[in-house]
Amino acid sequence: MDLQYYRLQRKRGSVPPGKREPQAGVASGLSNSASRRTINAGGDAVEVAAPNIETAGTGKAVESLPGSKSVANAQADARNWGDPERPCRTNCESQAGKTPQRQEVATDNVQEVGLVHSTQPQGQSPEAGEGANTLTQPLQATGPERMSEQDWQTFLRAIADKARRQPKYRFRNLYRELNEEVLRLCFFELRKDAASGVDGITFQEYERELEGNLKNLVTRLKNKAYRARLVRRKNIPKGNGKFRGLGIPVLEDKLLQMAVTRILLAIYEVDFLPCSYGYRVGLGAHDAIKELSKELQWAGHQFVHEADIKGFFDHIRQEWMIQMLEQRVDDRALVNLILKWMRAGILEEDGKVTHPLMGTPQGGVVSPILANIYLHYVLDLWFEKKFKPRQRGECRLFRYADDFVVAFAWRHEAQAFEKELKARLAKFGLEVAADKTKTLRFGSNGGEHNGRFNFLGFEFYWEPDRKGCPRVKRRTATKKLEAGVERMTQWIKKNRHKARPQLMRTLRAKLSGAWNYYGLIGNSERMQSFYTLSCRTVFKWLNRRSQKRSLTWKAFNRLLIRCEVPQPRIVESNDRSRPCQMELSLFDRVARFLTRLHPFGACQAS
Numbered sequence: 001m002d003l004q005y006y007r008l009q010r011k012r013g014s015v016p017p018g019k020r021e022p023q024a025g026v027a028s029g030l031s032n033s034a035s036r037r038t039i040n041a042g043g044d045a046v047e048v049a050a051p052n053i054e055t056a057g058t059g060k061a062v063e064s065l066p067g068s069k070s071v072a073n074a075q076a077d078a079r080n081w082g083d084p085e086r087p088c089r090t091n092c093e094s095q096a097g098k099t100p101q102r103q104e105v106a107t108d109n110v111q112e113v114g115l116v117h118s119t120q121p122q123g124q125s126p127e128a129g130e131g132a133n134t135l136t137q138p139l140q141a142t143g144p145e146r147m148s149e150q151d152w153q154t155f156l157r158a159i160a161d162k163a164r165r166q167p168k169y170r171f172r173n174l175y176r177e178l179n180e181e182v183l184r185l186c187f188f189e190l191r192k193d194a195a196s197g198v199d200g201i202t203f204q205e206y207e208r209e210l211e212g213n214l215k216n217l218v219t220r221l222k223n224k225a226y227r228a229r230l231v232r233r234k235n236i237p238k239g240n241g242k243f244r245g246l247g248i249p250v251l252e253d254k255l256l257q258m259a260v261t262r263i264l265l266a267i268y269e270v271d272f273l274p275c276s277y278g279y280r281v282g283l284g285a286h287d288a289i290k291e292l293s294k295e296l297q298w299a300g301h302q303f304v305h306e307a308d309i310k311g312f313f314d315h316i317r318q319e320w321m322i323q324m325l326e327q328r329v330d331d332r333a334l335v336n337l338i339l340k341w342m343r344a345g346i347l348e349e350d351g352k353v354t355h356p357l358m359g360t361p362q363g364g365v366v367s368p369i370l371a372n373i374y375l376h377y378v379l380d381l382w383f384e385k386k387f388k389p390r391q392r393g394e395c396r397l398f399r400y401a402d403d404f405v406v407a408f409a410w411r412h413e414a415q416a417f418e419k420e421l422k423a424r425l426a427k428f429g430l431e432v433a434a435d436k437t438k439t440l441r442f443g444s445n446g447g448e449h450n451g452r453f454n455f456l457g458f459e460f461y462w463e464p465d466r467k468g469c470p471r472v473k474r475r476t477a478t479k480k481l482e483a484g485v486e487r488m489t490q491w492i493k494k495n496r497h498k499a500r501p502q503l504m505r506t507l508r509a510k511l512s513g514a515w516n517y518y519g520l521i522g523n524s525e526r527m528q529s530f531y532t533l534s535c536r537t538v539f540k541w542l543n544r545r546s547q548k549r550s551l552t553w554k555a556f557n558r559l560l561i562r563c564e565v566p567q568p569r570i571v572e573s574n575d576r577s578r579p580c581q582m583e584l585s586l587f588d589r590v591a592r593f594l595t596r597l598h599p600f601g602a603c604q605a606s
Helices: 003-008 069-077 149-165 180-187 203-208 210-222 251-268 285-298 318-325 332-342 367-390 411-427 478-495 500-518 524-542 553-562 586-597 601-605
Strands: 037-039 045-047 231-239 242-248 303-308 395-400 403-408 438-441 453-455 458-464 470-476
Touching: 149 251, 180 210, 180 251, 203 210, 203 251, 210 251, 251 332, 251 367, 285 395, 285 403, 285 453, 285 458, 285 470, 303 411, 303 453, 318 332, 318 367, 367 395, 367 411, 403 411, 403 453, 411 438, 470 478, 470 524, 478 500, 478 524, 500 524, 500 553, 524 553
Parallel strands: none
Antiparallel strands: 037 045, 231 242, 303 403, 303 438, 395 403, 453 458, 458 470
């Protein structure tokens, strides 16, 4: 009977789950039970029993043989019906730790049983442990199948699935996945207009000889001859006479860091806690701000501890970082590669070269994921597993990179956290910035005693709405507003000589970026202030390009309309179908209300 008949006509679910359930992770390229030994999604060896190759007396194929009814039914149920996370059969084998390989099909009627043919070139015998099939008959030679973007994504999904199913599993053989196909995919994800490193090689220059450059890079990786280049440091002013040092690696280092970052994200994304929002897949600053606003409005918190880690990227202990990575990565070659980037020399703006003994360059592609891993073990797990269970009131942590806010129901618990936090960070070589760390009253019943705090560029404060009910409001932080106006002034003074179309095009991009980030509900007044001050600055310096005044306000407004300069707009959506009061379930709200009345109220209610 045709296999398509069983896929379309037979009732789904008629095969026992044990037979129709696909393999763990990504399915093998051949659904062949004659393979004596194969590799699962995590890289572990799995023994598979040999099939019974005898035929029945009726002449039909014995059950469980390839091509039999039972196998066709199982394959039909395990077919991938549009779900990319459960692939069943594919021509490219994308198991974790193995390069993609082409499925072999015998041309004659003789059924050959064995593993997938090696991807080694014709005429060369594959080495043991690299996908060689030493147990089967030779098949017809075919060319190797190159890894596509879908195969690379499937490989990452297999890693993520393995990490989710086995929280303590340590991944091996990740270093060999840094091949030419993977690096080629990651190369085109880099920014084409990014600044070059100390070698001065840009994206366009590297792309001219891309295949040769990638082949040379992979060869150096295999021979362990790769060395991290110097990182060029650029000091960016951050206000009040302070600077933020950003590291700019060379393009090859960026390329490798991109590939390693995607592998680490696949492993650790399932480990990161919900309190972490920075540099996460599908999460951003707006998600953290929105959840924090809801928590402060409806969860009954009365105190807030605002904190910021002083010079976080420059004070990461490398020995602790390696120990944290080895909790999930059992690949010394990959860990050494990350260690090379952390110990790479830094070329300062004055020409001096320093070799740091701690920290990671802020601005590198791999730095965000390393920072999240470090604070995951230092702060997140400690708060959720050690500190929070010892508190009687409700408390919750919100962290975005090295900026975090903790909401508490009781003052003494907030003070205890502030004291224990210093000791916890000191153990790992970190300390809080004294000018950005404070504990303040922040509750619906605080009234005039409530304070204000800043988080991710926004100022949080309480204010009555039109009905007189207290509401948590957000607006652009005063320092951010002043710094934005100052940057706009410096930019227009530096570029006022350019042609008006080019100048207005850049102004349009700058204002669009500001509205996309600061366009939250309740922030229209501060955004309008920024727009007015920016337009006045542009109008002033455009009229100073010559001794004769060239623009009036009426002509300038027409210029803004003609160049499509955007006015302030709110980008945050207000979901009226789910009011904020209904975000929490009835039991949740009752339990939290009882907790505020009595520390053991929730326990008694349950």
